[in-house]
Amino acid sequence: MLLITRILKFVLSFLNADFGLYNIYKIKLTLLLFGFIASVYAQVNDTISIENVNIIPMDKEIIFNNQNVVIAGGKIISIEPYKREAIHGSHQVIDGTGKYLIPGFSEMHYHWRNKQGGIERDFKLLVANGVTTVRNMAEYDWQDHMSIKDSIQKGKKFGPNYYSAGPYLNSNNLKTVEDAIKVVKLHSVKGYDFIKLVDNLNREVYLKVLQEAEKYHIPVIGHAQREMPLEMSLRMKSIEHVEEFVYVFNEEQRNDPMFLKQAIEQIKIAGTVVVPTLVVFDFIITCLDDHAFFKLKQYKNAQYMLPSDFKYWYSNENPYRRNLKGKVTNGMDALPRLEGYFEWMKSFTKMLSDADIPLMTGSDTFGFVVPGFSLHEEFHFLNECGLTPFEILKATTITPARYLNTIATEGTVSVGKNANLVLLNNNPLDDIKNTQTIEGVVLKGRWLDRNKLDSLLKETKTLNH
Ligand SMILES: [Zn+2]
Structure with a gap:
């Protein structure tokens, strides 16, 4: 004043x-x-001050206790030790006493699966769970993610920082070198952030996609090229699903510590980022196991699924129950086979993390993998692999910011950065489950308190009827 x-x-x-x-x-x-x-x-x-809060900045493993954080114009403008008599002209004062302020979370493997309720429905679920950055991993033919991104950027649509890959590309879309030239050019014209490959391609076509993408400065990401040596897949910016390594390596290689050590060294040198997406694999296993599957009826976050979606996934129409359950390959039933893969994936994820290979958090959001909630479940599985809470938080804050080339403005709690933050009631470094104790979220400088987050969640339920 x-x-x-x-x-x-x-x-x-x-x-x-x-x-x-x-x-x-x-x-x-x-x-x-x-x-x-x-x-x-x-x-x-529009000034907000969060007073007497404990900050976990995420540029190193440290907590700054009892700080005042001032946010204005969508940015963090000051961080100073708390003083009782502090004078401020803030519009909103938030008492951060005993609470923890960390950067917003990143859902790096999102899919918009349900037209009903619009993408706004997912955004509500994501933001209510502390997600302030989202990378969409495919554009289906009824969608236009570049216009969604544009509306968010212009402030016309409520939503997180948004990035999107172009359409899901398999070997049918990319049969020839000419296809590669055409498809990459289309990505450039449309302005997609990434080119996503999900299939084994012919070698010449794959190399052409990489070359053309480099010409237009569009990163190529996706599933591994399972029929080619590891080095070929490592030419991509990131590999989605740690499961891919199950198929890139053969059984003997997966069980050979010397081989794995060398492979990890190779991934590290290449600088490739890995997005494990363990929660979705757990969901697939659940679909094959009757005992676990029928328990999904009581799954607490199922209340945020669309009723039609719940009905489909909680039935034998579910494609994993229909096509994979009870299927015997090389004398082995699908369930123990996938359970074995999952154990291997978890130990390989831990090896990647121990080697300081950049990991990012993503959940794949479909079926019972409910947007927003599923990211916290992914944190749980990463913890089960043996990653520390700090390593998991890195994979959802600073690593995605570096990956998206937004490190100057995102990913840490520091002066000058965009105010995309989560206020937690309990310390997430003590227990990763504490990322769920959300007291409020700051999205682009706007404070959303617990009541507001609850009303966002409630709105997604009213859409169900
Ligand atoms: Zn996906």
């Missing part, structure tokens, strides 16, 4: 001075100056 009073005094003295101008100019000048005051006031007005 002090600033505004000063400006007002300045304006009044200016208007009272005799400039020998006609009154009309005086009026114009007055309007101009009041416009300026209004804009200054608006800036003061």
Whole structure:
């Protein structure tokens, strides 16, 4: 308020001075100056201060206790030790006493699966769970993710920082070198952030996709090229699903510690990022196991699934129950085979993490893998692999920011960065489950308290009826 009073005094003295101008100019000048005051006031007005909070900045493993964080114009403008008598002109003051402030989470393997309720429905679930950055992993033919991204950026649509791959590309879309040229060019024209491959391609076609993508500066990501040596897959920016390594390696290689050590060294040197997506694999296993499957009826987050979706996935129409359950391959039933893969995937994820290979959190969001909630389940599985809470938080904050080339403005709690934050009631470094104790979320400088987050969740349920 002090600033505004000063400006007002300045304006009044200016208007009272005799400039020998006609009154009309005086009026114009007055309007101009009041416009300026209004804009200054608006800036003061969106100021939020979170007082006496413990900060986990995520650029190193440390907690700064008892800090004041001031946010204005969508950015963190100051972080200072808490003083009881602190004077501020904040519009909103949030008591952070005993709470923990960390960067917003990143869902790096999202899919918009259900037209009903629109993508807004998923955004509500994601934001209510502390997700402030989302990478969409495919554009289906009824979708237009670049216009969604544009609407969010212009503030027309409520949503997280948004990135999207183009359409899901398999070997039918990419049969020839000419297809590769055409498809990559289309990605450039449409402005997609990534080219996503999900299939084994012919070698010449694959190399052409990589070359063309480099020309247009579009990163290529996706599933591994399972029929080619590891080195070929490592030319991509990131590999989705740690499961892919089950197929890139043969059984003997998967059980050979020397081989794995060398493979990990190779992944590390290549700089490839890996998105394990363990929660979705757990869901697939659940579908094959009657005992676990029927328990899904009581799954607490099923209340946020669309009723039609629940009906489909909780039935024998579920494609994994229909096509995979009871299927015997090389004398082995699908369930123990996949359980064996899952154990291997978890130990390989731990090896990747121990070697400091950048990992990112993603969940694949389909079926009972409910957007927002599923990211916290992914944290749980990463913890089960043996990753520490700090390593898991890195994979959902600073690593995605570096990967998306937004490290200058995202990924840590630091002065000058965009205010995309989560306020937790309990320390997530003590127990990763504490990422679920969300007291509030700051999305692009806007404070959403627990009541607001609850109402977002409630809105997704009312859409169900
Ligand atoms: Zn996917």
